[in-house]
Amino acid sequence: MLVSCGPTDHVGRYELRDVPKTSFELKNDGTFEFTSIYPNPYLHPFDHPDEYYFTTTGYWKVQNGKLILNSFTDSITGRPPDIIENRVLEDQRIDTTINIDGKKEPLGHSTVTFFDIFNDTTNVLSMHLADGTSLSQLHASMRYVDWITQLSDTAEFHFFGYPPFTLSRTDKQRREVRIRLYPEYRPNIFIGRELMINRKRVKDHKFKFSKKKRQ
Secondary structure, eight states, rough: OOOOGGGGGGGGEEEEEEEEEEEEEEEETEEEEEEEEOOOOOSOOOOOOGOOOEEEEEEEEETTTTTEEEOOOOOOOOOEEEEEEEEEESSOOOOEEOOOOOEEEOOOOEEEEEOOSSSSSEBOOOEEEETSSSBBTTBBBBBSEETTTOOOSSSEEESSOOOOOOEEEOOOOOEEOOOOOOOEOOOOOOEEEEEHHHHHHHHOOSOEEEEEEOO
């Protein structure tokens, strides 16, 4: 007995095996959204502007067992970062540290943390200040940054997968700052791109995307 697939059989989310944040979302209206987000493969905290994360949208159809994708050719720009929390801490306690002269100095700080569209922490490669001061960790990235209030009021944060982001503060109060980053938008990524598709997966000779089960 032969069973054929209707158009709605393919609607859903297809995630790249072992890298679920890279995915296709095939929608009922014949449009799709492709998102490319993957872990930082590098050891050292350096920028890689040729590897920014991205999304693209367009039309999809299935023909002869093949998924055919055509990205929109529009000029939509990406969504800028959102400050989702900028909370003054009730505890305005000032920490102390020992400087090079052996003296203790007060050093209050705000904590800045970044998140991706899945609400997971996005690590910071480095923070750069206007006076040339920078903060980074050798052979690692930082889950958050403690921004000392005595330092510059403007800081530039660098990441893997996203352009640098500049943040300015207007006071010296200790704060909890949370910011969401978005992949850049790219048109024309797929032009007549063909991939094999069935009810459970999308694939070509290199990549396999498995369909996520509905909750």
